[in-house]
Amino acid sequence: MLTKAKDVVCTFCGCLCDDIILTLDENRIVRVERACANGMGLFKNYNPDLLSPKIRGKEASWEKAIKEASEILSSAKYPLIYGLSSTSSEAQRVSVKLAEALGASIDSTSSVCHGPTGLAMQFVGEPTCTLGEIKNRADLLIFWGCNPIVSHSRHFARYSVMPKGRFVQDGRKGRKIVVIDVRLTQTARVADVFLQVKPGGDFELLIALKALVKGKSLDAVEAGGVSTKVLQELVTDMKTCRYGVIFFGMGLTMTKGRDLNVRELFSLVKELNDHTKFSALPMRGHGNVTGADQVMSWLCGYPFAVNFSKGYPRYGPGEFSVVDLLCNKETDALLVLASDPVAHLPSKAVDHIMEIPTIVIDPAESLSAKKATVYFPTAMYGVDCEGTAYRMDGVPLRLKAPMKGNRPSDEEVLEAILEGVRRC
Ligand code: SF4
Structure with missing residues (x-):
C-alpha cells in the first residue's frame, strides 16, 4: 500500500529543506x-x-562485529574518529563520548571545508543571522567563493534570492545579487554583478573593501584583480542597502589565506554594521556538518580537531585534524562515522587508511565501507530513524522517520561499541 509522508527534511546539504514529500x-x-x-x-x-554488518568483506552477526570493532579500538595506541557530518547530533554526541573513553582524536569534515571559519570566529566573532531573517529582510546578497546553484540548488528559491519576504515583497526584483569568484560559475551567470577575483586574491580584495568602507582612498587601480572603481561601486551598494548578507564558501576558506580570509570578511561585515545591517553566513555542505561543530563545541569546547589522549580535550587544527594525522601516519585505527574519506581525502591520507584497521558506520556501502575491516550498515537519519540536525544557519531541526527500517541507528551502534570498549 502506498503512503505519503509530508514535511520530510532532506539531509543532503546544509539547507535542510523541510518541505519534501515522499x-x-x-x-x-x-x-x-x-x-x-x-x-x-x-x-x-x-x-x-x-x-548484516561485514567483517573483512564477509557478513557477520551484529554481536561479532561490535566485539571486533571494540577490540580494534581498545587495542589501538592512537585511534581516530572521523566524519560526523552526515549523521544525527544524537550520534555525534555518542561519538565524542567514545573518543573520550578511548583517549582518541576526533575530527569532522569541517577540517576540510569550513574549519577556517571556526578559527576566524574564535578570533573576531561571527556576525551571523538566520535564513529566515535573510528571506524577510535582505536586499543585497553577495555570494563569495561559492556556487549554490550547483551545490545548494534550492537555496535561491527557499531562502535567499527568490522568496518574497515581509520587507522584500518584490522577491527577486527587490534584491541585488553580487557574485565574487575566480570564474564565471552558474551562480555568477544569474547575478546582477560579477566580480572576477584573481586566484589567491581574496585577502587583498577584502582588505581593499574594508579600507574603502572606512572612507580611505586607494592608490592602486585594482585589488585582487578587480578595478578600484568597481570596488567603490560595491562599497556604495553595501553601505546603502537596508540589509546585506555575504554567503561564503570553500572558494574563500580553502584557498590562499584560509582563516585569514574569513577573519577579514567578518571584520569587513563588522565595519559595515556602522552604516547598515549586515551579516555573513557560511555555505555549509553536508546536511549536519553545522551540528558536528555545535555538538563538539558544547561537549569539548572546540568545534573540530580535538584530542583526548591526556584525558581532557585539547584543540589542534593542523595537528589533530584528519589529513595531518593520516598523512603523518600517526593514527593506528580509524572509525569513520557517516563519511567517505577514501573517496575524498588526499591520496597520501588514503594510503595510510589502507594500512590500518578501519571501522565504518554508514547507511550506504561507500568506498570506505568496502575497504573497512568492520562495516556497519545503519539506518539513515531523517529516513528510517529520527534525530536532530542543524541547518547551515545554526537552527536545529527535528527529523522524523517516515520509513520503518530494520537497521539500527548510528547512535545505537556507537553506544554498543562504547559498551564493548568499556568491557575490553
Ligand atoms: S537544496 Fe539541499 S537540502 Fe534542499 S533539497 Fe536540495 S540537496 Fe536537499
Whole structure:
C-alpha cells in the first residue's frame, strides 16, 4: 500500500529543506517531490536492503562485529574518529563520548571545508543571522567563493534570492545579487554583478573593501584583480542597502589565506554594521556538518580537531585534524562515522587508511565501507530513524522517520561499541 509522508527534511546539504514529500511503498521510496537533483539522489538511491554488518568483506552477526570493532579500538595506541557530518547530533554526541573513553582524536569534515571559519570566529566573532531573517529582510546578497546553484540548488528559491519576504515583497526584483569568484560559475551567470577575483586574491580584495568602507582612498587601480572603481561601486551598494548578507564558501576558506580570509570578511561585515545591517553566513555542505561543530563545541569546547589522549580535550587544527594525522601516519585505527574519506581525502591520507584497521558506520556501502575491516550498515537519519540536525544557519531541526527500517541507528551502534570498549 502506498503512503505519503509530508514535511520530510532532506539531509543532503546544509539547507535542510523541510518541505519534501515522499511516497512510500512499505520500506521503499517510490516518489520524491520538491527535492532538487541532489536531494532526489539522496532519497531515490537509498537502499535499506543490506542488513548484516561485514567483517573483512564477509557478513557477520551484529554481536561479532561490535566485539571486533571494540577490540580494534581498545587495542589501538592512537585511534581516530572521523566524519560526523552526515549523521544525527544524537550520534555525534555518542561519538565524542567514545573518543573520550578511548583517549582518541576526533575530527569532522569541517577540517576540510569550513574549519577556517571556526578559527576566524574564535578570533573576531561571527556576525551571523538566520535564513529566515535573510528571506524577510535582505536586499543585497553577495555570494563569495561559492556556487549554490550547483551545490545548494534550492537555496535561491527557499531562502535567499527568490522568496518574497515581509520587507522584500518584490522577491527577486527587490534584491541585488553580487557574485565574487575566480570564474564565471552558474551562480555568477544569474547575478546582477560579477566580480572576477584573481586566484589567491581574496585577502587583498577584502582588505581593499574594508579600507574603502572606512572612507580611505586607494592608490592602486585594482585589488585582487578587480578595478578600484568597481570596488567603490560595491562599497556604495553595501553601505546603502537596508540589509546585506555575504554567503561564503570553500572558494574563500580553502584557498590562499584560509582563516585569514574569513577573519577579514567578518571584520569587513563588522565595519559595515556602522552604516547598515549586515551579516555573513557560511555555505555549509553536508546536511549536519553545522551540528558536528555545535555538538563538539558544547561537549569539548572546540568545534573540530580535538584530542583526548591526556584525558581532557585539547584543540589542534593542523595537528589533530584528519589529513595531518593520516598523512603523518600517526593514527593506528580509524572509525569513520557517516563519511567517505577514501573517496575524498588526499591520496597520501588514503594510503595510510589502507594500512590500518578501519571501522565504518554508514547507511550506504561507500568506498570506505568496502575497504573497512568492520562495516556497519545503519539506518539513515531523517529516513528510517529520527534525530536532530542543524541547518547551515545554526537552527536545529527535528527529523522524523517516515520509513520503518530494520537497521539500527548510528547512535545505537556507537553506544554498543562504547559498551564493548568499556568491557575490553
Ligand atoms: S537544496 Fe539541499 S537540502 Fe534542499 S533539497 Fe536540495 S540537496 Fe536537499
